[in-house]
Amino acid sequence: MSSEKNTKKGKPDSLLNSHINELSLTTRRGFLAAGVAASAAFYMPDGIIAETKPSDNSNKSTGNFTNNMKSLLKNVDVYFPGDENYSLFLKSLFSAEAAHNKPSAIVCPKKHEDIMQFIKIAAENTLRFTVCGEGLSSLSVQTDMLCLALNVHYNKVAVVKINGGVFVKVQGGSKAGDILAHLNTYGYHIPVGVSPLPGLGLIMRGGIGYLSRSEGLTCDYISQVNFITARGDNFLLDAHCIQKELWNAVRGAAPRFGIVSEVYLSVVPGTKVALSRLVADTGALKNWLEYSDKLQEGISASLVLGSDSAQYMSPVLYGCLVHQGSDEKAVAELSLVQKSITGDVKSTLLEDAHRVDYTEIPAFDVPLRDSGEFGDDAIPIVKSYLIKNSIIKNMSAVLLDALRTAPNQFCRIDLQHIGGKVRRIKNGSVFCGRDADWNIVVTGFYYTHSSPTEAAQAIAWVKNIMDQIKTAVISVYSVEIKNNTPETKDELEMAFQDKLKFLHRLSKKHDPLNLLSSYPL
Template structure:
């Protein structure tokens, strides 16, 4: 079905008068598998929700929900400002509203921790305009509405504009190299003791690529970075360089990804959250290796980002991202050729097989993509929101009583 391209002022009447199929989907960056479902209607925010306004001092930015993270960083960098965005510039507001994990999150926090104000409409069409200042009490307790929107907004509302605090753009030291599963386990264990300005990411497909990112201005992290260099130098394909900021980070996994593939591909991505793995790391990686050897499609992959530090210093009740003590975010990508249902079934079965191997050490879920169309949606919601899920369901009953948006 076709997309609807509403202007911000039309969103309220659009939802109040909705008579089409449900759930109503929202497209901002378009990286979610659900954003292009041919059986449902999408509110495409990429045409008319494109505001970009930086404050005079550069410390605040107002961004329309249809702006991608690459476009946002491109607007900020000439002013010497930045945000802790992720490993891809393609996502839109969904990145900001569902958590927003970055290689800089250990030092600068999650994207939702930088949100100052939100505008849009609730699922029932009621106008929405909230600020962090108005929504947080003197003792730091967030209102349920504010907490719900920070991390679970796609279930409750259509956000058209977001205001965020920015940081100075910072030079980074980065390194990439290829590793074996055994060596990956060693790097994971090493990284769990790193200071907050240094993080480890890894991408595992046919081979395994690691990515280290260190903030140049963080002295402790630079020292830890320097201690890594002798180990890096012995790795195949090692590349060590300095870049001007997170906005020019090389494409994640580019050392091992094939640049071309013969035809369009569909994907589903399941994000997990985990505490420190410690001494369990070698066994976990070995279990993953067995399943990785059975990948049904070249696009099937396992990757991870590192958390901790600043992300753990925010109370779990402050936002809908409740897993504040998580140190790792592994995510599993299932891929298959478009229009091949048998291949889709094989890849999704493989995804669940790998998830079952990881789950004892990865109890949480990060809902960066919505899966209300898949069988695992129920346990995924429980794993993502835990004891806060009943509170989110009360908010949904209050603000999306006709269940127009994806279900909780």
């Protein structure tokens, strides 16, 4: 799960170490499809991609506010259109769509009190805004809205001891990779998603990764949240707080109610796992899905169906097998799995079962046998649904046919293995779909310069797959739900089910002015 400082320029995506010899093309495509809050296109009713344009009906008070911004927010960095830092900030965003938007101003808080003051001003002046944690989501920056950029300064991580327990305290602009790296030096970890790049947006809404089956979701480790609602109320939320409804809601749907200023997460001792990786012919998929039913919950068997060529579509199955344990017994158990899970289909081991640091798991992406340009302006169309293996294992032909007919070689289908402990945790969070066996992430790509036909092909490819596997779907992973698409309403209903009305009621209570209405709910 590894990453680099600069994935925008075509470097490999590795958490602490790079794997340049193996990942000759940027693994940006891998992260964008990893089921985290990646950027995605939005739809017009006729299915054509909408161009980003300044709105004609932006709040007139925004201009007055931005003109006096620095006097209202003392000692806070504020970037305006035309400023060098304004342009540099947008260029630094991972989401190409977000980077093309034009916020009215970018506000960069340095401490909790700065955020409180910003919310006070926004509420008093009815100013809509977005929150940018790591800039991965297309929703993190919107044209004609203020952008609260937590990631610029407000991103500290610290290990703390409270009442004999060990926790990691993270500020709102922190990212998963930095949290893991810091914990690693103390001999701890938390289960996170398959990429180091996401921020608290992913952590608050789930966090599906290699250790989910054995340890649960990342959001299951949240012990306390310092939360500021869109109306300016500041609450310390935990299992014993008076605001129990809000405590349950932020663990699954936080962005719609306010700002996550700080989070305390409980940690897990240890930093090592057992790992095996392989590449096989796509014909191995059927046996892979069948065999996964036999796995103990300490082992996950996530996979990617994609191309091992950057020049043309060359379908393969990339498998990443992870054992929660790291002793000789765990390595032996994983070795047995790697020999059996592909059946009689030929496979090539990239790494035999061995002990490795959790932070050094390579990027969740198909290793490439050639090189090519992916491009910084690639726009992913992402759908992330939670599905049952009992049904999807009989649909392997559907997935393989779809891969062969993908509009380009960067399209991919990920199956992130869950189940196990995730099923047994009952902590009141609004995360639904705990009975799922897989998080299926289907990603099609087009470019900002693509024709409407090319963009429509990428959209149709993703949607057609989801339509064909709908009988296997039990929920939607909310991190990939976008506003203003034909399926937004249905996806919200699937994601939150009988809790949706409850969430609507809370959003009216805590965001009565709809300052955060750009986030779907």
